[in-house]
Amino acid sequence: MxxxxxxxxxxxxxxxxxxxxxxxxxxxxxxxxxxxxxxxxxxxxxxxxxxxxxxxxxxxxxxxxxxxxxxxxxxxxxxxxxxxxxxxxxxxxxxxxxxxxxxxxxxxxxxxxxxxxxxxxxxxxxxxxxxxxxxxxxxxxxxxxxxxxxxxxxxxxxxxxxxxxxxxxxxxxxxxxxxxxxxxxxxxxxxxxxxxxxxxxxxxxxxxxxxxxxxxxxxxxxxxxxxxGEVLGNLPLPGQGKFGKLHQLPNLQWRTWVRLAMIPAGGDWRDLEKCDWEKYMITQLDGELTLPVADPKTGFKSGTHHAIYRVQKWDDSGKTVTGAMRPNNGAPCIADPRLDYQKGRYTNKWQILKWEGQATTVTGTQDIQAGAQSIADPRLTCKPRAGTMGVQKWDEPGKTVIGAGDIHAGSAAVSDPRIPDEVEQGVYIIIAEDGTWHRPLTTLELGALQSLPLTLFSGKPLKLARNSDARYRERIGxxxxxxxxxxxxxxxxxxxxxxxxxxxxxxxxxxxxxxxxxxxxxxxxx
The missing domain is CATH 3.40.50.150 (Vaccinia Virus protein VP39)
Structure with a gap:
């Protein structure tokens, strides 16, 4: 019956x-x-x-x-x-x-x-x-x-x-x-x-x-x-799969990525108050550039909500999923230990290291990602033609525009006097001290934590109405x-x-x- x-x-x-x-x-x-x-x-x-x-x-x-x-x-x-x-x-x-x-x-x-x-x-x-x-x-x-x-x-x-x-x-x-x-x-x-x-x-x-x-x-x-991790580990990696905008990482300011990397997993913005940031540097893994860590504590007001810049642990249960959009207004982030997939996907990979002096210890490794030393050497080892790596003046007419878009192929650079207040927004991988990438959760991942099905009733991959990520997150939260x-x-x-x-x-x-x-x-x- x-x-x-x-x-x-x-x-x-x-x-x-x-x-x-x-x-x-x-x-x-x-x-x-x-x-x-x-x-x-x-x-x-x-x-x-x-x-x-x-x-x-x-x-x-x-x-x-x-x-x-x-x-x-x-x-x-x-x-x-x-x-x-x-x-x-x-x-x-x-x-x-x-x-x-x-x-x-x-x-x-x-x-x-x-x-x-x-x-x-x-x-x-x-x-x-x-x-x-x-x-x-x-x-x-x-x-x-x-x-x-x-x-x-x-x-x-x-x-x-x-x-x-x-x-x-x-x-x-x-x-x-x-x-x-x-x-x-x-x-x-x-x-x-x-x-x-x-x-x-x-x-x-x-x-x-x-x-x-x-x-x-x-x-x-x-x-x-x-x-x-039990839930997110079953999903495609951010930017992969058939979910489009639902599974993309947001473009954040460089300062935001640095703050996330400096916060220990399980912590939030309050941990930045305890951070001795002058003892740290940021090293580019696939290049030679080393930067001091800018003070990540600036910009916070007393009474800031505890959920701001919260970084959750991969092997713990998460906090309540809300409709918050960005890390600086309460959207949760995760300490993602899956670093292998980033090979070849991003060229802007960095790591937080403690400042050890003029140079770190010389080891027997050959790969810079394994600890080999790098140096910023400005010398060119070839004889390029005129115009290669050319930087044009802002207040003068430009050179002939050609089809090449690479600065190595011609004067495709300009000395722009408009210095932005913030580094350009984007997706930057900064590996934290714990060896994980502290990053925002994608909208799809928030849905998965809410047990939202990844397929529509028709069997097609999950897709939500219209084209606003903020509205997606509000409805999921x-x-x-x-x-x-x-x-x-x-x-x-x-x-x-x-x-x-x-x-x-x-x-x-x-x-x-x-x-x-x-x-x-x-x-x-x-």
Whole structure:
């Protein structure tokens, strides 16, 4: 016997929650259960496009703000044609009755990454109110046939910054007959329940409809966290594969690469304060140039967030993946030990070394990458023709332009008086003291840490909507990890199947929601 339960996903994003629910399948006493995604709803058209491509399911691009909330958030009236979503309209759009509703409202206003003062502004207060309005829409739209389970997923700080909103939500749910798990027992780590390579603590409210579901709801079992290297080691190297912009390293300023190289693996910008930078130099591995390390400590202000310039260890689990774009605004970096592949791919390879004096010890090695000595010798060993290596004056007419682009073939250089403040941006390999390359994670790698599939529903390589890496990262950072969603969905399936069989499920895990004899919730304290 097989039973299919229907799910509806509000604030679906690119579909992490839906992918997890679709992957869940459970068996109980000969009954097989699975989920069918009815629809995903999101205000972001790009997220909806990604959702369709990743899940193969329907996505509706809807703004769930009330008119009042829209004005509060945007500071202006809605445009012509904007139509407020009412319970009746939602019911018309989503005709199927969901058994489970999974909501993951915007968390920016609740997140600790947002300063308290900003969180209190009208804009973010309006965003926060979507938590209440979305539950209200569901309850009123399906009042005649309420879902068995309604789930609200968000950041842990919703219990403090959004305490008054959670109180309203509970009052709404209880008015419609739902019982709810207590705040004290509502936290989980997505990394632990999904077996991810990152720690990602989240909040989950579970509202159970006792008229349809009279059984325990257990927590998913905890799994061993993976290391970052276990996940990234299975991916193509940055710049390789069929993933295009998703798997390219960003062009960063030279100073940024130096800072990353000087920070020990597992550290962040605060370690630069302890760095005796005058004792270090940077040596070019495939050339002769040696540079002193410029002071990497300049430019930081007191109160700088701890995640700035954070370098994670290859063999440790990672921190929470966010939508941050660059190392200087919180995007995570990694100490990558895979150096062999860089041969022949980059000519600008460098290494951080301690300053030992005029020269380092002479060894018997022959390869400069193994320690052989190099010197900056300016003497040419041939007799080139006139114009070779020529540098033209800025304020004089130039020589004839020829087809050769190499400075060895003609005067293809100029003495430019416009000295930039920063060294040109690019991708530079600076090998840190620990022998690894401290580099940013690519967007594809962030997706992999989030357990995002590397293929679309069609089987083609992963590709996200439009062409903005910043938007890619925002959508990936906002995503519920599919592996964690699958763990949650599997738990819900086991409960639903046990209820189908007229039994109470027994398990060794902790209980998320438990009924007592009066069909009320008991608070379980850990």
């Amino acid at each position: 097989e039973i299919t339960y229907k799910t509806l996903h509000l604030f679906c994003g690119i579909g992490g929650g839906s992918i997890g629910f679709a992957n869940a399948q459970e068996n109980f006493r000969g009954i097989t259960g699975k989920f069918e995604n009815i629809c995903g709803i999101d205000v972001d058209p790009e997220a909806c496009e990604d959702y369709r491509n990743l899940t193969g399911n329907r996505a509706e691009n809807l703004d769930l703000f009330s008119r009042e909330q829209y004005i509060q958030f945007h500071g202006k009236q809605p445009p012509e044609g904007w139509d407020e979503v009412t319970p009746m309209k939602l019911r018309r759009i989503i005709k199927d009755i969901p058994d489970v509703v999974f909501t993951s409202p915007p968390c920016k206003g609740f997140s600790g990454l947002l300063p308290e003062a900003s969180a209190k502004t009208n804009k973010y207060q309006a965003l926060n109110k979507l938590t209440v309005r979305s539950i209200q829409l569901i309850l009123e739209a399906y009042a005649d046939n309420l879902p068995a389970l309604i789930l609200l997923e968000n950041v842990p700080r919703i219990t403090t910054r959004g305490k008054h909103l959670l109180k309203q939500i509970k009052q709404q749910l209880e008015l419609f007959g739902y019982v709810i798990n207590d705040d004290k027992d509502n936290y989980h780590d997505c990394g632990e329940i999904g077996g991810l390579a990152q720690r990602r603590k989240r909040y989950l409210m579970i509202a159970r409809n006792p008229a349809k579901l009279d059984a325990f709801v257990y927590k998913p079992p905890k799994l061993k966290l993976k290391s970052i 906002n995503m519920v990890p599919p592996a964690a969603a699958q763990a949650i969905a599997s738990t819900m399936l086991r409960t639903l199947l046990a209820n189908e069989a007229g039994e109470w499920l027994m398990a060794g895990e902790e209980i998320w929601v438990i009924p007592n004899n009066q069909n009320e919730e008991l608070v379980l304290n850990n």
